[in-house]
Amino acid sequence: KKAQFILTGSSARKLKTGHDLNLLPGRVVMLTMTPLLYQEFPEPRPKLDDMLLYGTLPGIATETDHQMQETDLYSYVTTYLEEEIRAEALVRNVGSFTRFLEVAAGEAGKQVSFTRLSQDVGVTDTTIANYYQILEDCLIVLRIDPLTHTQTKRRLIKSPKYLFFDLGIRRACANEGTQLPQKIIADLFEQFVGTELVYYSQLTSPQIKVRYWRDAAGPEIDFVLDMAHHYLPVEVKWTDKPDLSDARHIVKFMSETPQAEQGYVVCRTPRRYKIADRVTALPWQEINFLFHK
Structure with missing residues (x-):
C-alpha cells in the first residue's frame, strides 16, 4: 500500500519535552527515522571509507561529488544545528555551545x-551535562550507557x-578534514558499527539496549x-584477520557472565569464521x- 507522510517543522526537543502537547495516548506509535543502514542502500552500495567520512544521510551519501557532500554537511551543521539551538534559546552562551559541539x-x-570537557570548553561540568542532554533531545547524539552490575x-x-x-x-562538527590518520579511521569504524547496532535495535525491539562494558x-x-x-x-576491530588476542576480553566477559553465551568480533x-569456542569473526556488512x- 502507498503511504502518505506529513513532515512538520516542530523541533525534536519540543516534541520530547513539551508539557502541553496532546500525543493522543493509545493512538500514537513512536517510530524513529534514522540515516540509512548499510543494507538499505541500493546497489552499488557506498564504500566503507566514504561512509566513515561522509555518513549515511540519504541526500548526502548518494551524492557522487565529494565537494558537494562537504558543502551539504557543513551547511547542515551551520543552518540546522547551530541555528536550531540559537532559535530555540536552548543555551545562554551560543559561543560556548559551539566550542562544546566541536569538542564533543x-x-x-x-x-x-564532564569535568575534563568543562575545562576544555570553559564552562561548568553541570553545563556540559546540560549540553549533552540538549544534543540527546535534538536527536544529534546517541547515549550508550554502561553495564554496571557484575557477579x-x-x-x-x-x-x-x-x-x-x-x-x-560528526566530522563536520569536529571541523575535521578528509585526510585522517588510520587510528582515527579505526575509531570511526567502531562508531559506525555502534550506530548500526543502535539503529537495528530500534527497528527490532524496544527491549534491546546497546550498552558497553569496561573494568x-x-x-x-x-x-x-x-x-x-x-x-x-x-568487539570492533579494524582488521580483516582477527585472532584470539582480539577476542580475549569477550572470552573473559563470557567466563564471568552466564547470560552471555556467544560473542562476536565485527x-x-x-567471511564469518570461528576465533574461539564461542566467539565468531563477523563481516561488518552482516551486522543485521x-x-x-
Whole structure:
C-alpha cells in the first residue's frame, strides 16, 4: 500500500519535552527515522571509507561529488544545528555551545568525563551535562550507557559514551578534514558499527539496549547487546584477520557472565569464521545477523 507522510517543522526537543502537547495516548506509535543502514542502500552500495567520512544521510551519501557532500554537511551543521539551538534559546552562551559541539564531536565514542570537557570548553561540568542532554533531545547524539552490575568484584566504569547520529555530521562538527590518520579511521569504524547496532535495535525491539562494558582496570567490550534475558558482547576491530588476542576480553566477559553465551568480533573479514569456542569473526556488512538469531 502507498503511504502518505506529513513532515512538520516542530523541533525534536519540543516534541520530547513539551508539557502541553496532546500525543493522543493509545493512538500514537513512536517510530524513529534514522540515516540509512548499510543494507538499505541500493546497489552499488557506498564504500566503507566514504561512509566513515561522509555518513549515511540519504541526500548526502548518494551524492557522487565529494565537494558537494562537504558543502551539504557543513551547511547542515551551520543552518540546522547551530541555528536550531540559537532559535530555540536552548543555551545562554551560543559561543560556548559551539566550542562544546566541536569538542564533543572529537570525543565521540569515548568514555565521557564532564569535568575534563568543562575545562576544555570553559564552562561548568553541570553545563556540559546540560549540553549533552540538549544534543540527546535534538536527536544529534546517541547515549550508550554502561553495564554496571557484575557477579564479580570488578570495579566497572559508570560514565556513558555518546555517538553522533551520523558520522558525516560528526566530522563536520569536529571541523575535521578528509585526510585522517588510520587510528582515527579505526575509531570511526567502531562508531559506525555502534550506530548500526543502535539503529537495528530500534527497528527490532524496544527491549534491546546497546550498552558497553569496561573494568576500571582496563578490560573493555566495545558494545554489549542487552537482550533482556541474555547479553551479546561485540568487539570492533579494524582488521580483516582477527585472532584470539582480539577476542580475549569477550572470552573473559563470557567466563564471568552466564547470560552471555556467544560473542562476536565485527571486522573487515570477507567471511564469518570461528576465533574461539564461542566467539565468531563477523563481516561488518552482516551486522543485521546479530538481530535475527
